[in-house]
Amino acid sequence: MHQPSQHIADRYQIDLSASWQKWFEIDSFNVPLAGEFRQATQHNFLLDRAPAIVWPGLMLPDSLPILGNEYGDWICVRVDEQNRCGELIHWYHGGGDWIPVGHSIAEAALHDAVDQFRPRVGQVLRGAAESTEPDHLAEVCQRLKSDSFQSWLTQSLSHSTQHENALRAIMRSLAQLDYWAALKTLEQSIWVIPATCCDQIEFVLQFPISSMSGDEIWKRLGMNYEPDYVRWLFDVQQIPYNALHQIQEILHTLGRPSIQPHSQDWRTAEALALKVLASRTDLAWAVDIAGWAAQRRGDFATACQIYFNGRFASAFSNQSIRLRSHGFDTYFGKVALAEMWKLREHLTTEQRDDSYVQKIRQTPARELKREIQDYWMNAGKQAMREGRYAAAYDSYYRAGWDLGAQRMTDYIDILSRLVESADAAGWKGRAAVAATHLTCLAKLAPPRSGDF
Numbered sequence: 001m002h003q004p005s006q007h008i009a010d011r012y013q014i015d016l017s018a019s020w021q022k023w024f025e026i027d028s029f030n031v032p033l034a035g036e037f038r039q040a041t042q043h044n045f046l047l048d049r050a051p052a053i054v055w056p057g058l059m060l061p062d063s064l065p066i067l068g069n070e071y072g073d074w075i076c077v078r079v080d081e082q083n084r085c086g087e088l089i090h091w092y093h094g095g096g097d098w099i100p101v102g103h104s105i106a107e108a109a110l111h112d113a114v115d116q117f118r119p120r121v122g123q124v125l126r127g128a129a130e131s132t133e134p135d136h137l138a139e140v141c142q143r144l145k146s147d148s149f150q151s152w153l154t155q156s157l158s159h160s161t162q163h164e165n166a167l168r169a170i171m172r173s174l175a176q177l178d179y180w181a182a183l184k185t186l187e188q189s190i191w192v193i194p195a196t197c198c199d200q201i202e203f204v205l206q207f208p209i210s211s212m213s214g215d216e217i218w219k220r221l222g223m224n225y226e227p228d229y230v231r232w233l234f235d236v237q238q239i240p241y242n243a244l245h246q247i248q249e250i251l252h253t254l255g256r257p258s259i260q261p262h263s264q265d266w267r268t269a270e271a272l273a274l275k276v277l278a279s280r281t282d283l284a285w286a287v288d289i290a291g292w293a294a295q296r297r298g299d300f301a302t303a304c305q306i307y308f309n310g311r312f313a314s315a316f317s318n319q320s321i322r323l324r325s326h327g328f329d330t331y332f333g334k335v336a337l338a339e340m341w342k343l344r345e346h347l348t349t350e351q352r353d354d355s356y357v358q359k360i361r362q363t364p365a366r367e368l369k370r371e372i373q374d375y376w377m378n379a380g381k382q383a384m385r386e387g388r389y390a391a392a393y394d395s396y397y398r399a400g401w402d403l404g405a406q407r408m409t410d411y412i413d414i415l416s417r418l419v420e421s422a423d424a425a426g427w428k429g430r431a432a433v434a435a436t437h438l439t440c441l442a443k444l445a446p447p448r449s450g451d452f
Contacts, residue, residue: 013428034143035112056441057411083429106156230327284318389425
């Protein structure tokens with residue numbers, strides 16, 4: 001292993017695969033990435049005792065920033081239980097939201113390039129067309145044609161003729177500005193499955209009603225944008241008939257396309273969400289979409305089960321701005337919990353008596369974040385006493401990243417316990433990463449007496 005990658009491996013107690021060694025030694029300096037994430041983290045930044053690029057308490061405590069977009073967002077790599085570089089996530093600096101984007105830099109870079117072609121749906125979101133420079137897409141198209149970029153993708157991702165054909169198909173789709181076709185090929189090639197499923201859900205739910213976005217309609221109707229109008233954007237079938245008629249008239253005066261009550265493709269959205277949930281339940285957006293799809297057609301038992309299975313999914317994984325799911329009752333902190341409360345008469349005994357659900361139901365809104373934080377901290381301490389170190393780590397993780405901690409300084413204790421439990425579990429890499437986050441936080445906010 002060459003020197004820079006060896007230093008990183010030693011610094012974070014991780015085993016770097018050949019591809020990750022190549023990234024830190026060669027590719028990060030030479031590959032002209034095509035999307036918005038083009039700022040590769042220089043290895044000396046990662047070697048700092050308290051790297052300035054780490055956002056402690058906001059970034060996930062098992063992650064390190066690898067690629068930036070010079071806007072504050074990062075592609076981060078998460079360290080897994082085998083002390084290796086695992087899943088990559090797109091981390092949004094505006095709130096700490098995140099979404100998985102593959103298991104290699106090449107996957108993340110390919111998805112990032114495709115993401116630049118996402119159509120306008122009236123959102124202020126970095127990476128969407130409305131928040132980039134007018135010539136940005138033309139520049140992306142030009143970069144996609146780069147022989148070195150295409151060669152790198154082919155070498156990194158093409159393990160068969162099928163993969164090579166898929167890459168060529170994606171490039172053809174992007175050249176034709178066919179975003180949907182590029183997404184479908186990504187999904188069918190088993191690349192970046194969660195992100196491409198979420199992208200498709202956004203496309204089939206939000207693009208057909210993009211004429212309703214903006215400030216004009218809800219202001220003319222004299223409504224609150226949140227939560228009332230946002231609920232309609234989430235599912236247009238929630239719009240009362242009279243209000244829909246008014247909206248159509250306003251759209252006509254604005255010269256925009258009319259909205260049809262069945263314009264959103266909820267069947268496709270549900271299938272995509274269920275595909276994700278078949279392999280993982282930690283992504284709140286998949287839980288919310290699949291649960292609501294069942295709920296809206298009256299299958300309350302299925303909706304309750306989906307919400308219950310996904311009740312622990314982090315509030316930071318909900319992609320609520322993109323999918324317009326932030327119009328729920330904020331008392332509960334998460335869509336799944338809010339909808340379970342609405343459907344409480346349909347809950348099974350197991351669901352109703354669950355200690356986590358009970359804690360949510362019985363805690364006043366102003367105390368909810370603190371109570372859930374304490375709930376997970378106590379679970380972590382109990383697991384540590386019993387020698388269940390992996391379970392302790394999981395509980396401490398949730399203490400900070402379920403609903404979020406009450407105060408930023410609370411993350412000092414949370415990160416300290418993550419270091420302790422990860423180390424006890426033999427997860428040296430996760431312990432080193434959490435310790436780095438802790439050092440960064442302590443540098444920003446020195447601990448009070450008794451914090452340790």
